[in-house]
Amino acid sequence: MSASGSNLKVAILGFGTVGSSVARILCDLKPQGIELTHIYNRNISRKLADWVPCEVQWTEEVEDILASNVDVIIELVGGLDPAGSWVRRALEAGKSAVTANKKLIAFHGIELEKLARSKGGHLLYGAAVAGGIPVIPGLQQGLAGDQVMRIEGILNGTCNFILSKMEDGAEFGDVLQEAQALGYAEVDPTEDVDGYDARAKLVILSRLALRADLDPNQIPCRSIRDVSAIDFAYARELSCTIRQISRAEIRGANLATGDVLASVGPMLVPKASPLAWSRGTENTVLVGGKYGGDVVFSGHGAGGHPTAVAVVSDVISIAHGSRAVDLPSRKTTIGGEFLLRHSIRFVVNDQPGIIAEIALALAEQGINIHAIFQKPGFGKGNLPFVVTVEPCANSALKRALARIGAMKCLLEKPFHLQILEPEETAG
Amino acid sequence: MSASGSNLKVAILGFGTVGSSVARILCDLKPQGIELTHIYNRNISRKLADWVPCEVQWTEEVEDILASNVDVIIELVGGLDPAGSWVRRALEAGKSAVTANKKLIAFHGIELEKLARSKGGHLLYGAAVAGGIPVIPGLQQGLAGDQVMRIEGILNGTCNFILSKMEDGAEFGDVLQEAQALGYAEVDPTEDVDGYDARAKLVILSRLALRADLDPNQIPCRSIRDVSAIDFAYARELSCTIRQISRAEIRGANLATGDVLASVGPMLVPKASPLAWSRGTENTVLVGGKYGGDVVFSGHGAGGHPTAVAVVSDVISIAHGSRAVDLPSRKTTIGGEFLLRHSIRFVVNDQPGIIAEIALALAEQGINIHAIFQKPGFGKGNLPFVVTVEPCANSALKRALARIGAMKCLLEKPFHLQILEPEETAG
Numbered sequence: 001m002s003a004s005g006s007n008l009k010v011a012i013l014g015f016g017t018v019g020s021s022v023a024r025i026l027c028d029l030k031p032q033g034i035e036l037t038h039i040y041n042r043n044i045s046r047k048l049a050d051w052v053p054c055e056v057q058w059t060e061e062v063e064d065i066l067a068s069n070v071d072v073i074i075e076l077v078g079g080l081d082p083a084g085s086w087v088r089r090a091l092e093a094g095k096s097a098v099t100a101n102k103k104l105i106a107f108h109g110i111e112l113e114k115l116a117r118s119k120g121g122h123l124l125y126g127a128a129v130a131g132g133i134p135v136i137p138g139l140q141q142g143l144a145g146d147q148v149m150r151i152e153g154i155l156n157g158t159c160n161f162i163l164s165k166m167e168d169g170a171e172f173g174d175v176l177q178e179a180q181a182l183g184y185a186e187v188d189p190t191e192d193v194d195g196y197d198a199r200a201k202l203v204i205l206s207r208l209a210l211r212a213d214l215d216p217n218q219i220p221c222r223s224i225r226d227v228s229a230i231d232f233a234y235a236r237e238l239s240c241t242i243r244q245i246s247r248a249e250i251r252g253a254n255l256a257t258g259d260v261l262a263s264v265g266p267m268l269v270p271k272a273s274p275l276a277w278s279r280g281t282e283n284t285v286l287v288g289g290k291y292g293g294d295v296v297f298s299g300h301g302a303g304g305h306p307t308a309v310a311v312v313s314d315v316i317s318i319a320h321g322s323r324a325v326d327l328p329s330r331k332t333t334i335g336g337e338f339l340l341r342h343s344i345r346f347v348v349n350d351q352p353g354i355i356a357e358i359a360l361a362l363a364e365q366g367i368n369i370h371a372i373f374q375k376p377g378f379g380k381g382n383l384p385f386v387v388t389v390e391p392c393a394n395s396a397l398k399r400a401l402a403r404i405g406a407m408k409c410l411l412e413k414p415f416h417l418q419i420l421e422p423e424e425t426a427g
Numbered sequence: 428m429s430a431s432g433s434n435l436k437v438a439i440l441g442f443g444t445v446g447s448s449v450a451r452i453l454c455d456l457k458p459q460g461i462e463l464t465h466i467y468n469r470n471i472s473r474k475l476a477d478w479v480p481c482e483v484q485w486t487e488e489v490e491d492i493l494a495s496n497v498d499v500i501i502e503l504v505g506g507l508d509p510a511g512s513w514v515r516r517a518l519e520a521g522k523s524a525v526t527a528n529k530k531l532i533a534f535h536g537i538e539l540e541k542l543a544r545s546k547g548g549h550l551l552y553g554a555a556v557a558g559g560i561p562v563i564p565g566l567q568q569g570l571a572g573d574q575v576m577r578i579e580g581i582l583n584g585t586c587n588f589i590l591s592k593m594e595d596g597a598e599f600g601d602v603l604q605e606a607q608a609l610g611y612a613e614v615d616p617t618e619d620v621d622g623y624d625a626r627a628k629l630v631i632l633s634r635l636a637l638r639a640d641l642d643p644n645q646i647p648c649r650s651i652r653d654v655s656a657i658d659f660a661y662a663r664e665l666s667c668t669i670r671q672i673s674r675a676e677i678r679g680a681n682l683a684t685g686d687v688l689a690s691v692g693p694m695l696v697p698k699a700s701p702l703a704w705s706r707g708t709e710n711t712v713l714v715g716g717k718y719g720g721d722v723v724f725s726g727h728g729a730g731g732h733p734t735a736v737a738v739v740s741d742v743i744s745i746a747h748g749s750r751a752v753d754l755p756s757r758k759t760t761i762g763g764e765f766l767l768r769h770s771i772r773f774v775v776n777d778q779p780g781i782i783a784e785i786a787l788a789l790a791e792q793g794i795n796i797h798a799i800f801q802k803p804g805f806g807k808g809n810l811p812f813v814v815t816v817e818p819c820a821n822s823a824l825k826r827a828l829a830r831i832g833a834m835k836c837l838l839e840k841p842f843h844l845q846i847l848e849p850e851e852t853a854g
Contacts (some may be wrong), residue, residue, distance in 0.1 A: 134564075139561075292736035295726035298718060310569065
């Protein structure tokens, strides 16, 4: 209930898939002390739903809501503008805001939380990362007593859908089309497949888990577009699959003394890792604590209903006077690269001396070959094979591959993937 | 910080494994606004640790702490008495309490939470279920907006250690001894292996997730003592493993209209289920929501450090003025039995007519046989085989087995296990 003891008045901004799920859950469950009063959308006449109680005001004017006595706005419009300015104005007016807007929180979350606190309101964003999986409340409440040293996650359901379909033999382009037809991918899939969506979520998790405030633009992102079905065949040889992995880690005893490493992109993931288990649009987040060891969260990371659960849970928290634990974070620059094993796939017109030349180029960068193998069934004129190398920096490998790329026998650009190593940070 | 704005004064009651881990984390991380002031234990001279700051008072007298200006007691003594009366007295004095005591919360949690609220204090018990895995804050904060229809969990690390070792071929008695030597099992392992520890945790989770307040004594518990290595061999034939599963479920649209079913005991778990993945002392909890679908939490459920993380997180929540969302529950009686497929292992002196007699006894109870199979390598004089049956109530199967048990050819009592079916409650 609001400070006055009366019901908490709630407005939904954006009546798309998530917004209508939020309204549906509020109407079905009728959580105590919460009253849906307004729904905003453009072209509202297209949106009117007969199952919404008639007391609810439908409006095309955000100003009506910002000027009203609504206690909480639920921002589900997305993007930085105008959604960000609506959230800011609501907080300035002493209202609380609940949002699923990962981009807004990644870029402006710290400033907006400060604003909320200074005006006596709340800013909650449990739906911004991993939809219906309570990772954010888990970090703010349940793991606040640990010192989290690393996070690894499958944070983008679209990429996971595509890659788990490719694991069954399909090619990227075909699955992307299927994902678009199913509504899992946008017409322009850049945000998802090139890693920017996951990167915004990684920034939010790094802030809460590692207490490191990273600049999204500093985090290297690699697209999953270049992964092909043959890479899954070689992944199987290594007892791995391929997933888009977002990871951030403190190297050293803690944030004050250690570097933070972070990246987003396709990786080889050992089948024994919990990160290899999620199928379809599921999300998984692994949190490695110094004291508590590894904790894994998994479930439906997107979709109207799961995301709406996170939104409604945040509204209930506010209604119950529950405050998010304020976890102080510090501005942190990324201080290096992960040193990881890599797998490199070559496709060549086979001839003597190829391995020698590759080995030399790797050796020049201080990179040791671990294994070389090829799947049977290909002719010498179009021969794919894979080289795995011992832990090295991505940048060193790229320098070696730049030199190797000039080799005439290559039929395709070499394609490399980092291998996610199982690590145990438990105390 | 406490109401007065000064540091929150915290006392640890019980300086065993968890208590000393709590002190260690408080001393290492120095969470803002929290001050460890007292440590209570019997025979305190055995316990004194030189890394604890000298300002901390060590005492053998709980009364000193209850009479002091301590804001929060951390109760890690366990059991109903005297720990329960200490918590009650602290709450009556307006202090807050953080506890890992599942038994106390299972039997008296509702009354104690009411007391805490009436006196302006808090009662938090994130460590009471699944140690370092933030299931309780996940339910109270992140899933409060869903209607949870079922929970399934591996809630007892000792049983999971024993059963995952048996999966690798060991027999119960040997692994129990190993678990005792490692400190994972008590000298009297009854609470763990017979299911009472898991049952108390299931009661707590049912209250928070299903909003059903169950009487622990009503929940059927079955021991894992009778599981033997051969059962794992047959489980593999069914693509299953065996785990101690605690489950509770609402049958019907919601708690007001549906029955609650609950049980604790060994079950066949399909290898594809997340509940089959936890090894060693790990815990896993699956929460099935009407709107958000299945969410899985897994990690270290016990041990000093993981449990201490949950305790310290609760203390931090109190220090930050964060309140647990009060999820109203209602007194609920268990209204029936799970209808599940079963697997029954027989060991016989083989002779004609055995299957006919078993089939008849099952048919009399309306139970259909699904499959019959046996592993090679056994003689006719000591032949184990397995019968799987279509979904039926445990009680009906028990009646059939009572009749079958009188058959002269049986060399052992038939041993039956329920099969955990994958179910999807997502909306």
